[in-house]
Amino acid sequence: MTTLALMYDRIRWEEKVLTKTAEAGGLNVNRVDAKTVSLDSDWSIEETREKFGDIVLQRCISYFRGLHTTAFLESKGLNVINSMDVTLTCGNKLLTTLKLEKAKVPTPRTLLSFTEDSALKSLQILGYPAVLKPVTGSWGRLVVQLKDKDTAQAMLEMRSRMEGSLNQIFYIQEMVERPPRDIRTIVAGDHIIAALYRYAPEGEWRTNISTGGKGEICKVTGELEDVVLRAAETVGGGLLGVDAMESPEGILVHEVNNTVEFKGAASVCDVDIPGAIIEYILKQARR
Amino acid sequence: MPDDVVVGEIITCPDCGTDFEVSEVKEKGVSIKPAETVGEDWGE
Numbered sequence: 189m190t191t192l193a194l195m196y197d198r199i200r201w202e203e204k205v206l207t208k209t210a211e212a213g214g215l216n217v218n219r220v221d222a223k224t225v226s227l228d229s230d231w232s233i234e235e236t237r238e239k240f241g242d243i244v245l246q247r248c249i250s251y252f253r254g255l256h257t258t259a260f261l262e263s264k265g266l267n268v269i270n271s272m273d274v275t276l277t278c279g280n281k282l283l284t285t286l287k288l289e290k291a292k293v294p295t296p297r298t299l300l301s302f303t304e305d306s307a308l309k310s311l312q313i314l315g316y317p318a319v320l321k322p323v324t325g326s327w328g329r330l331v332v333q334l335k336d337k338d339t340a341q342a343m344l345e346m347r348s349r350m351e352g353s354l355n356q357i358f359y360i361q362e363m364v365e366r367p368p369r370d371i372r373t374i375v376a377g378d379h380i381i382a383a384l385y386r387y388a389p390e391g392e393w394r395t396n397i398s399t400g401g402k403g404e405i406c407k408v409t410g411e412l413e414d415v416v417l418r419a420a421e422t423v424g425g426g427l428l429g430v431d432a433m434e435s436p437e438g439i440l441v442h443e444v445n446n447t448v449e450f451k452g453a454a455s456v457c458d459v460d461i462p463g464a465i466i467e468y469i470l471k472q473a474r475r
Numbered sequence: 476m477p478d479d480v481v482v483g484e485i486i487t488c489p490d491c492g493t494d495f496e497v498s499e500v501k502e503k504g505v506s507i508k509p510a511e512t513v514g515e516d517w518g519e
Contacts, residue, residue, distance in 0.1 A: 196483055197483075197511070198483065198485060198496070198510075198511070199481055199482070199483035199484040199485070199497075200485075203483075204479065204481060204484070207481075219481075219482075219483065221482075221483055223511075249517050249518070249519075250514055250516050250517055251516040251517070251518060252516050253516075279516075279518075322515070324515070324516050324518070325515060325516065325517070325518050326517065326518020326519050327517075327518055327519070329518070352515055354515065354516075355515075429519060445518070445519040446519075447518075447519050448519055449519045
């Protein structure tokens with residue numbers, strides 16, 4: 189029987205439902221808490237496979253924990269979904285932007301600075317309003333709209349006083365003119381499993397479900413499918429949450445998530461999302 | 476507490492709102508430990 193190692197550091201609704209679905213699909217599931225592992229570079233491929241399983245689904249909520257455990261397991265010959273390269277790219281908004289740009293996947297214009305002063309210069313070029321995002325992180329956390337220079341100065345000062353070198357990277361993006369919603373698509377390989385509109389709650393411009401955003405089924409148009417699948421392919425493919433926006437110029441991709449959450453999507457979409465994810469994993473395991 | 480509670484799941488104290496991680500599922504009840512606080516690199 190094939191063993192699926194489910195690497196986690198916190199069991200959410202998704203990890204529980206994926207475990208149940210995998211077991212129902214005939215997989216043996218080995219849940220591995222990344223907080224408790226001690227990984228030894230001396231392990232052979234066989235030893236590593238014996239301890240973990242035949243294929244690994246990376247579900248760590250901590251980006252760096254996920255990245256490093258994936259790097260280790262991949263180096264020992266295990267097939268990890270998603271790969272280290274995909275994780276590295278998707279966990280860093282700038283690396284994602286650069287790959288999207290290079291592949292000519294429409295994405296918001298982005299400027300990068302490393303000090304308060306140079307960030308203000310970037311904003312002069314980009315104009316107001318603009319969006320300041322942390323280069324890593326998710327759920328809309330620390331994503332702020334810079335409506336004018338005064339707001340920008342205050343926000344940049346706050347960010348520059350925060351601890352951590354990542355907080356000293358100022359990733360500033362154009363504010364895209366869009367309806368009060370974006371589109372979350374869940375991609376498995378070359379296929380969109382599900383798509384939903386995420387509406388910002390009243391008094392909020394961010395659409396993340398974690399900030400109170402509400403989901404509604406989204407019909408996948410030819411344009412959406414083309415742009416989203418090209419975005420997924422250019423970051424390396426796998427199981428991904430590709431987020432898109434409807435701009436006056438067409439669909440833009442603004443984020444690609446490598447450990448996609450789908451509780452919100454499952455509550456509105458008439459699709460067996462965990463079933464489709466496990467089916468994808470089984471296909472990868474047979475390769 | 477959900478009926479299908481598993482190790483690693485987060486439960487929240489209904490009184491104070493503190494998060495705890497389930498560290499052991501026993502025949503009757505569970506053992507818990509303080510949950511990790513949200514890190515700057517957390518996300519999906």
